[in-house]
Every structure is written in structure tokens, then in C-alpha cells.
Amino acid sequence: MLKATNPIIDLHDVSVTFQSNGKTLHAVNHVNLQINQGDIYGIIGYSGAGKSTLVRTINLLQQPTTGTVTVSGRHLQQLSNPDLRTARKKIGMIFQHFNLLNSRTVLNNVEYPLLSQSINKHDRRAKAKKLLELVGLGEFEASYPEQLSGGQKQRVAIARSLANDPDILVSDEATSALDPKTTNDILKLLKHLNETLDLTIVLITHEMQVIKSVCQHVAVMDQGKIIERGPVADVFSETV
Ligand SMILES: Nc1ncnc2c1ncn2[C@@H]1O[C@H](COP(=O)(O)OP(=O)(O)OP(=O)(O)O)[C@@H](O)[C@H]1O
Numbered sequence: 001m002l003k004a005t006n007p008i009i010d011l012h013d014v015s016v017t018f019q020s021n022g023k024t025l026h027a028v029n030h031v032n033l034q035i036n037q038g039d040i041y042g043i044i045g046y047s048g049a050g051k052s053t054l055v056r057t058i059n060l061l062q063q064p065t066t067g068t069v070t071v072s073g074r075h076l077q078q079l080s081n082p083d084l085r086t087a088r089k090k091i092g093m094i095f096q097h098f099n100l101l102n103s104r105t106v107l108n109n110v111e112y113p114l115l116s117q118s119i120n121k122h123d124r125r126a127k128a129k130k131l132l133e134l135v136g137l138g139e140f141e142a143s144y145p146e147q148l149s150g151g152q153k154q155r156v157a158i159a160r161s162l163a164n165d166p167d168i169l170v171s172d173e174a175t176s177a178l179d180p181k182t183t184n185d186i187l188k189l190l191k192h193l194n195e196t197l198d199l200t201i202v203l204i205t206h207e208m209q210v211i212k213s214v215c216q217h218v219a220v221m222d223q224g225k226i227i228e229r230g231p232v233a234d235v236f237s238e239t240v
Contacts, residue, residue, distance in 0.1 A: 007036050008036065008037040009035040009058055009168065010068075011032060011034075011054070012070070013067040014028055014064045015064060016062055028057070029224035031067075033219060033229075039200055042217070043203070043204045044221070046206065058202065059093070063077075072090065092164070098157045100157060109145065111127075111128040114128070117164075132159050140156075150178050151186060155186070155189065162193070167200060170202045173205060175187065175210060184213070190214060191214050212236060216232060217231055
């Protein structure tokens with residue numbers, strides 16, 4: 001099947017500046033970034049390079065100071081608030097520290113994003129159970145997050161991020177708190193979801209090994225700019 005050639009994510013001349021202590025900090029500095037549907041696109045760089053700030057513009061959790069954000073052909077800054085809320089549901093996010101609700105069961109955590117939808121309890125439960133099966137945690141639905149390992153918690157977070165059938169998953173250092181074996185398992189899961197759900201994944205990391213093991217393309221960020229980009233094999237050819 002031919003894939004669409006229009007990028008699913010198109011950041012055009014995006015900048016984000018912060019004012020701190022009377023100084024202007026250029027966290028993201030005139031970045032252009034196009035990501036195609038079905039890609040696993042890595043963004044790598046040192047701490048403070050601007051990776052998180054950049055990817056937070058993809059769903060406008062971070063409003064760019066200048067530039068335009070187009071996702072799935074829609075210019076997000078032009079959307080009404082209700083339309084933006086709908087568009088955001090199609091962009092899942094996972095984080096280093098999982099961000100689970102500790103007072104709720106695993107099943108309730110996965111159901112949570114569906115509570116605001118017009119979907120009845122039975123269907124909601126069924127969907128959450130199916131997602132838990134998909135991430136390999138079917139038998140843990142009644143557990144609480146604190147009873148799980150880090151890798152299992154991240155699987156719950158992944159299941160939750162899929163509740164609204166997103167087109168895009170943004171992974172912000174999702175494996176940084178995990179040991180190498182668990183990291184590998186989570187990356188395999190992400191690759192599986194990419195392939196089976198045609199999920200476009202934007203993956204932030206500071207670890208080259210993570211990029212090499214799952215990403216097709218990579219952008220290297222430094223001081224708010226993308227200083228290098230391309231297929232992983234090309235960008236890292238000298239370091240492989
Ligand atoms: N809300 C904010 N207010 C002020 N400065 C900020 C804000 N958010 C980020 N910054 C600054 O912007 C710069 C880029 O931060 P960002 O978190 O995007 O980098 P990063 O590459 O993701 O690094 P890390 O991996 O450490 O999160 C840093 O200097 C940071 O201190």
C-alpha cells in the first residue's frame with residue numbers, strides 16, 4: 001500500500017522563547033520538522049537542547065512563539081478550542097515517570113481518557129481490557145500501579161495513551177528510568193504498535209542506542225536548533 005506523501009506532522013519555522021531573569025531564552029529556535037505517517041522519528045540531544053519543548057508544540061501543550069504547527073493536514077493554531085481538544089486526543093503521550101493515577105486500578109487508569117467520551121461503561125471496560133491485552137498486561141487489570149514494575153507501569157501508560165485511537169504517539173524519555181532489558185522490551189512493543197496500528201511515533205531520548213534500535217529517522221538537537229537530520233543509518237554512520 002502506498003503511504004501518503006504529505007507529512008502527518010509539519011512544524012514550520014517554530015520558535016519558543018521563555019523569559020527568565022530578564023533574559024530571553026530561545027528554547028526552540030526556528031525549527032522546521034516534517035514527519036511522515038508511519039515513521040518512528042527520534043529526536044536526540046543533550047539535556048536542555050529543547051527536545052521536550054519542541055515536541056510539546058506538536059499538540060500545542062506548548063504554544064510556539066512563532067511558526068505554524070500542522071498535524072494531519074490541520075493548522076492547529078487556527079482551530080477552535082473544542083476542535084483543538086478533539087485533535088489532541090489523536091496525539092497520545094508517554095513520559096519518563098509514567099504519570100499514572102496511583103489511587104486507581106490499572107484498568108481504571110486505561111479507562112480514564114474514555115470517561116469524557118460518549119461511550120458506555122461496558123464498551124469502555126471492553127476497550128480498556130483489550131488495550132491491556134495488547135500491551136501484555138491482561139492479568140493485571142485489578143492491580144494498582146505501585147504493585148507493578150517500572151516496565152509494567154510504562155505498559156499501562158502506553159495502553160492509556162492508545163485509548164483514543166491516536167494517530168501519533170509522542171514518547172518523551174519513556175525508557176529513561178528503565179533498565180536495558182526492560183528498555184528493549186518497551187521499544188519492541190512500540191515497534192509492534194507502529195507496525196500493527198500504523199502509529200506514527202515521535203521519540204525523544206538522550207540515548208543513541210534507543211534511536212538505533214527502533215527509529216527510522218532522527219533529528220539531532222542542540223541549543224534549540226536541529227543541527228543534523230536524516231535516516232538513522234546515515235546520521236550515525238560514523239558512530240555505528
Ligand atoms: N516553562 C519554561 N520556562 C522557562 N524555561 C523553560 C521552560 N521549559 C523549558 N525551559 C528551558 O528551555 C530549555 C529547553 O528545555 P527542554 O526541557 O525542552 O530541553 P530537553 O532537551 O527536553 O532537556 P531534558 O532532557 O533535560 O528535558 C532549557 O534551558 C529549559 O530550562
